[in-house]
Amino acid sequence: MMESRHRRFMAEINVIPLVDVVLVLLVIFMITAPMLYRGIDIKLPSSASNTIKPEVRMVLTIEKDQKLYLDKDPISVAQLERRLRSAKEQNADVSVFLRADRDVPYGTVVQVMDGVKKAGIEKMGMVTEPTGSERVTEEPAKVGERKR
Numbered sequence: 001m002m003e004s005r006h007r008r009f010m011a012e013i014n015v016i017p018l019v020d021v022v023l024v025l026l027v028i029f030m031i032t033a034p035m036l037y038r039g040i041d042i043k044l045p046s047s048a049s050n051t052i053k054p055e056v057r058m059v060l061t062i063e064k065d066q067k068l069y070l071d072k073d074p075i076s077v078a079q080l081e082r083r084l085r086s087a088k089e090q091n092a093d094v095s096v097f098l099r100a101d102r103d104v105p106y107g108t109v110v111q112v113m114d115g116v117k118k119a120g121i122e123k124m125g126m127v128t129e130p131t132g133s134e135r136v137t138e139e140p141a142k143v144g145e146r147k148r
Helices: 016-036 077-090 106-118
Strands: 056-062 068-070 073-075 094-100 123-126
Touching (some): 056 077, 056 106, 068 077, 073 077, 077 094, 106 123
Parallel strands (some): 056 094, 094 123
Antiparallel strands (some): 056 068, 068 073
């Protein structure tokens, strides 16, 4: 009689070679990582007075629907001046960056800028995006006509 052998296929993945490779890579990275971030060892002198004052930067955002945010906190125009005055009292070197949506009416932006100036903050910057698809053209657009 002929004996038939039934061969079973193993359906499991052999992970032992994978673990070996991962452990070798781990050892290599553990040895080389401290060498990559090696800097110059120096001893810095100590000073009683710090010559660089940390600058406080606040971001004032006006959304398209004219909602106002100071950093990430919602705020009204009436509260804005009071909050900025208290920030100015804590640190005299406060600067405010104004981010306004391009569709916000000009009057709203001027009103917010006026509130910043009334609070006594002199350093104010406007946050813009780099020039992209929107460019200034030679001829101005007529009223009621959209740019193409």
